[in-house]
Amino acid sequence: MTGPSDGQASGTVDTIVIGAGHTGLAISHCLSERSIEHVILERGEIANSWRHERWDSLTLLTPNWQSRLPGYAYSGDDPDGFMAMPDVIGFIDAYAALCEAPVHAQTTVTSLRCHSGAYTVATDKGDWHSRSVVVASGACNLASVPKVCDSVPKDIDTVTPHDYRNPGQLRDGKVLVVGASATGLQLADEIHRSGRSVTIAVGEHVRMPRTYRGRDIQWWMHAAGVLDEGLDDVDDINRARNLPSPQLVGSHDKQILDLNAMTGAGMKLVGRLMGFQDGIAQFSGSLKNVCALADLKMRRLLDTIDEWSAVSPGAATFEPPERFERTRVDAAPCLVLDLRDEGFETVLFATGYRPDYSWLDIPVLDRKGKIRHDEGVITVPGLYVIGLPFLRRRKSSFIHGTEDDARYITGHLESFLSSQDSQ
Numbered sequence: 001m002t003g004p005s006d007g008q009a010s011g012t013v014d015t016i017v018i019g020a021g022h023t024g025l026a027i028s029h030c031l032s033e034r035s036i037e038h039v040i041l042e043r044g045e046i047a048n049s050w051r052h053e054r055w056d057s058l059t060l061l062t063p064n065w066q067s068r069l070p071g072y073a074y075s076g077d078d079p080d081g082f083m084a085m086p087d088v089i090g091f092i093d094a095y096a097a098l099c100e101a102p103v104h105a106q107t108t109v110t111s112l113r114c115h116s117g118a119y120t121v122a123t124d125k126g127d128w129h130s131r132s133v134v135v136a137s138g139a140c141n142l143a144s145v146p147k148v149c150d151s152v153p154k155d156i157d158t159v160t161p162h163d164y165r166n167p168g169q170l171r172d173g174k175v176l177v178v179g180a181s182a183t184g185l186q187l188a189d190e191i192h193r194s195g196r197s198v199t200i201a202v203g204e205h206v207r208m209p210r211t212y213r214g215r216d217i218q219w220w221m222h223a224a225g226v227l228d229e230g231l232d233d234v235d236d237i238n239r240a241r242n243l244p245s246p247q248l249v250g251s252h253d254k255q256i257l258d259l260n261a262m263t264g265a266g267m268k269l270v271g272r273l274m275g276f277q278d279g280i281a282q283f284s285g286s287l288k289n290v291c292a293l294a295d296l297k298m299r300r301l302l303d304t305i306d307e308w309s310a311v312s313p314g315a316a317t318f319e320p321p322e323r324f325e326r327t328r329v330d331a332a333p334c335l336v337l338d339l340r341d342e343g344f345e346t347v348l349f350a351t352g353y354r355p356d357y358s359w360l361d362i363p364v365l366d367r368k369g370k371i372r373h374d375e376g377v378i379t380v381p382g383l384y385v386i387g388l389p390f391l392r393r394r395k396s397s398f399i400h401g402t403e404d405d406a407r408y409i410t411g412h413l414e415s416f417l418s419s420q421d422s423q
Helices: 022-033 048-052 085-099 147-151 182-193 217-223 237-241 259-264 287-311 399-421
Strands: 011-018 038-041 109-115 118-123 126-135 157-159 174-178 198-201 268-270 273-277 280-283 336-338 344-349 383-385
Touching (some): 011 118, 011 399, 022 399, 048 085, 126 399, 182 344, 217 287, 259 268, 383 399
Parallel strands (some): 011 038, 011 126, 157 344, 174 344, 198 268
Antiparallel strands (some): 109 118, 118 126
């Protein structure tokens, strides 16, 4: 096995890992523990998406004490704080150095093929061959934008979180933010603070308080076992894997970022964006019901926490249960907006991300373009994926959830290689 320093641009190894983000590096660490020969192929730099494809003010949704990977964990003096992007990049860079990860940076994968049980990974710098491959290229490579984006009036700018860096790049007029999950509300808040008028188009969302009963909500979900829920603990795994990110922001003042905070600051709410007709934006009339459902689900989560805390050995130390005001919605929310007449100059589509598998030449994608897998194990022998929402557990989406997934996958991969050796 050789690293990037020797200039090797092709070769044969037991395992190829595609992607040098935190999941690919975690896989590398676990492979090295098992003495499995491997390389990591990375289209850009280590932590490339964090480094080049996120907005300037982004912070992790999880407290620093949850920032851990196999053989490595946060060791600073602010465990309850939240990492900003430079901190995240430094954390991942330090992990790569600790692991001595065999990363081949600036190496773009152009094709992954399998023939007679052997894999060929073509890159812009040569071909690699292996008996197994781990796809660790991430779930957030491209902005997921609805078709309605094509109908936005041509004289109004459209932006996605993939392109957005800060409010300075926007025109001075009003902004319509489409999407009310973590990204949508964080960007709406930042843009509003820059002095622009903001309206938020609200679809399905997950409402969640930053703190509850004196502790961070992530502490409660960790302690109560919510984050460890697996495939057998949910009724519909496909739905669980497609839930929006919770309405959270990592800030020193433990800011609660929900729709009430948005309207309290002067922003306006409308329903889900349905389309445009002659430049007029049309919105769903279900805003009140959508918000009521999010409120109900939040109360159920808090009920689960309260039930756990009642039988916990530390019950006497917890603050009393509390409930939050329902989401405030106008009795008759706006259903149409003439963007030009109202002075809107930008529509920001904070409608999620999707992976990029344009290079994957193996028939393992479903009709929606997502990899079919069972806990990260793909149906084609020797092929694996990591870094997807609810891969094996609810915590899979977070950095600290990577270790369980990485150890499970590398254990399965080692057994696969051993079975080949015994044939």
